[in-house]
Amino acid sequence: MTRNNRFLLIALAALIVCLGSIKLLQQRRAAALEPIVLYLPLPHPYCTAVGKGGEAYSRDHGVSVRVVVGQESTQANVSTNIESLFTLGYGAFAVYPVDPAGAKGLFHRLHAAGRHVVAYGAEPERGTETPFAVATDTRRAATAAAEKLVRLLNGQGRILDVLESSTDANTPIRRSAIEAVVARHPGVSIAQTVGDVTTEQKAREKIESALVARGDEIDGVICTGYTTTVAAALLLAEHNRRSGAKRIRFVGLDTDERVLAAIRDGWVDATVAQNPFGHGYLSCALLDLLRQGWIPRSAYTFVDSGSVVVTRENVDSFQGGIEKATAEILAELKTKYLRAPAGG
Amino acid sequence: MSGPAQIPVVPAPRTSETDGPRKRFGQRDWVSGRTLGLILFAGVLMIVMSLISPGFLSAQTFFSQSRYVAFYVLVALAQAVCLAAGDLNLAVGAVGSLATVALGLSMTSLGLPPMAAAFAALALGPLTGWFQGWIITRLRIDAFIVTLSMMFVYLGLRSGVSGGNSYPMPPSFWWLGQGSIGGWLPYMALLVLGVLWIVSFVYRRTVFGRRLLATGSNPEAARLSGIDTRRMIVAAHVLSGTFSALAAVLWASWSGNAAPQTGDDWLVISYAVSIIGGTGLKGNLISPLGILMGAIIFKLIQHCLVILRINDNFSNTLLGALILLAIVVDRAREHLATPTSARETRPRAETK
Missing domain, CATH: 3.40.50.2300 (Response regulator)
Incomplete structure (x- = not known):
């Protein structure tokens, strides 16, 4: 028998003996665990x-x-x-x-x-x-966000719908809720839907591309995910701050401090706070x-x-x-x- | 399953894989020194964890953890077969993702029974592998570029086709991933042990396996000796796709659901387990038993992080550091086991 094989057998035997002994010696009481x-x-x-x-x-x-x-x-x-x-x-x-x-x-x-x-x-x-x-309630929150945006647009305008991860099961629910609200308001339409976003960087790239390409057509942006909301709030705060720029309305989801700051300063409009x-x-x-x-x-x-819609009035x-x-x-x-x- | 299958780079250093002075004629090591080291490391981890956690030595823990080990082995094999042939596959997870969507679609849209749908999904794996291998060998494009591009192609396809929706698996299909013998030995583990044995047999005992390793060792020398290296590269990718698809099917059965995001985190697992398991990053070396031990160590480390209540925010850091440590220790052991003369000649052999 080779040295390696002898060593393997000894190691395996030692392991079995060790584990067996530990099992036998272990007290039967369970470890104290949080409930x-x-x-x-x-x-x-x-x-x-x-x-x-x-x-x-x-x-x-x-x-x-x-x-x-x-x-x-x-x-x-x-x-x-x-x-x-x-x-x-x-x-x-x-x-x-x-x-x-x-x-x-x-x-x-x-x-x-x-x-x-x-x-x-x-x-x-x-x-x-x-x-x-x-x-x-995903559908209810997305519906509330979309209705808030329609009110901000006074029932007239074109929306950029920014969805989050395409593999998130909530994404199709949010999409259909937004589309249902838009369908109820003839003066509002969806200019473009962007999605498959999982990071803030990717969200910034996609939203910025859409705004650069169709900025004149877009009157409002809706985001129903955390990362997309942060990215859009920062971009739109930058855009709306520029003198002479068309005010693009915005409703997002979740309460990242950067989004709340932009709402507080009046550069973006609203976000839906979850709990x-x-x-x-x-x-x-x-x-x-x-x-x-x-x-x-x-x-x-x-x-x-x-969920609560957060605006400048109730941001604090x-x-x-x-x-x-x-x-x-x-x-x-x-x-x-x-x-x-x-x-x- | 025994020690690693390897075509030695000339001149071969005298290691535990080759005959040493203490061996008598006809005697062979059951496992290589490298794998023996992994077994020891896993054993020490098991002893430490059983001392820390009274519930560790239980049938429940064995059932739970062995399913993950089996799953990690398949994901690692998908990478290891490519590495052993001197290639790589960045689309390991994306192929799994696509196979998952195919499984779900086959059941829901085509109405196929679960097992027929599983075979349809399994067929997709080798098909994607063949396509990747064909592009790499026929168009002579680097595997990194091809598999990276194909990864995005597959990920786009899975999102576009599924629309992000998961496909629930009927309970009649759960037995494969959730069933067990005696409540402690998962069918999944048995299946994967069978797969490992076949892989070991192919690489150690068949001409095809030796040709795969020869291609990974030195493609030019292999080609000059009459091996169709392009075909071997394609075959490695076909095998890789098959393992990815098999892992995807098992995961769907296990989770009771074919979710399109399946495979998103497989790339790291595939490399980590393969490398811990001793697969040669530059080709030429694959050890099915090593991969099994690598998967056990990888899972034990993860389990250990939970047991030891490591600050969760740093757990990835610790996991990465432990993987690196395992590799460094292994390389050091290999270095020390190699005679000085061989150390001096090896770099020259590799640069030729």
Whole structure:
């Protein structure tokens, strides 16, 4: 037998003995784990706000929440990290379904193993095994944004519709919501739709190209994604600031500080604020109640976390409205969405 | 599966892959020194993790983690077969993405039963590989440019055809990715072990496999010795496409959904696992067992980051650093194992 082969056999035998001994010696008690995991797909302002919601719930109710941040916003990365947490023994998960349909397998696995799982941020596909999804109503938010833009245009004008990732399941919903609003207003039409944007840089390039090519035709811009909103707000603030330039109206989505600053200064018009804090806070609250034995009133419930149109008038006070919506939903959890545990 | 398949660059250094002074006639190493190092590293990681996490040594963990290992092996093979032939494939993930959309479309639009749709999607992999290989060899364009361009072509096609929509897989198709024997041994892992054995056999025991490696070792010498190197390059890309498509089909079955964004993060995985697994970046060397160990190490490191509660925002940094460390240690081990005389002659041989 060669030296390598002898060494391999010894190494494998040592490994088996080591692992076997560790398994035998390990105390049966489980490691102390936080009862709830709030999983954030990647470092991102939206995710940071969701995480703050989870931490606030932990502080307010004395329930430990482990906030975990993933490396990429892909379903594969979400699944691999959640499975690792699952094998450690965590019992309750708040998960952002990066791919609303692709999360089905992961949710099925967690549910089948008796773990609690709540979706936040986006609605998973019908049939996914989760009792709750805490999210902004995508269609309603896109409709509100489009209607706000139509009002800003006084019912007359041509719109540049900027969509985000073409592989995001919310994109077709947003697109159809905007088209439905435009169809209701004969004086408004879509001059061009640009999409397949995943980064701020790509968004800037595409929007700038469209504005350079058809700037005279475009009266308003609508963005229904975070990165596109930031890029468009910065570009339009630059454009509208120029003396003599035609004022291009704008409505975006999400509340990046740069977008809020542009609204505050009056260079762009509005954005639709979602409730990421509520996504984190409410999903942790639901998981906590499920852990305590509370029973969902139906197999699946969509919890609309609310959205607010932010303009120059309410740019410094809209957060109060969002927090009020969160408090109202929280107060309703035990009556509207859950039933008390038997004997509770 | 045994040690790496390699056509030595002349003059061959005396390493564990070649006969050493301690070996007797007819005796062979079951694994190479390089793979042995990987096994040891993986073993140490397992011991550390089982000490840290009481739940690590469980059937549940094995089931969960072995599926990822199996998946990473396929993604890495898609890159490794090209690297071993002296080429590369930047479209590994994009081919997977396209195969996923083909799988979804076959079921929803064409109404094919799941397994027929799976075979249709699998057929797309070699087809894309053949097309890439054909352009590279016939038009004599660098593989980097061709596969980079084709990556964008495929990504555009998947977005355009799918419109960003996912295709739900019927539960009757979930068994392949979610099923197991005894609740701990996934079918996926068994399938991939079978694939690895076949790959190992092809590279070590068949003329075709040796020709692939010879092409990766020195294409000019291979051509002069009568090997149709252009055909070998095409074959490597066909194999690569097949592995990508197989990974895509398994992922769709596993996640219960054919999502067009499948494959977006495969390129990094394909390189990381292949390189950790000892695949030669300049061709000539592939080790199926090494790739398996590379996938295990890659997954264990990821699992370790979660267990150790590494600051999440820095986890990518740590992952990258650990991969680099594994490669540096491996190169150092290889350097130390090579006699000085061989070290001095090797660069001259490579530059010729």
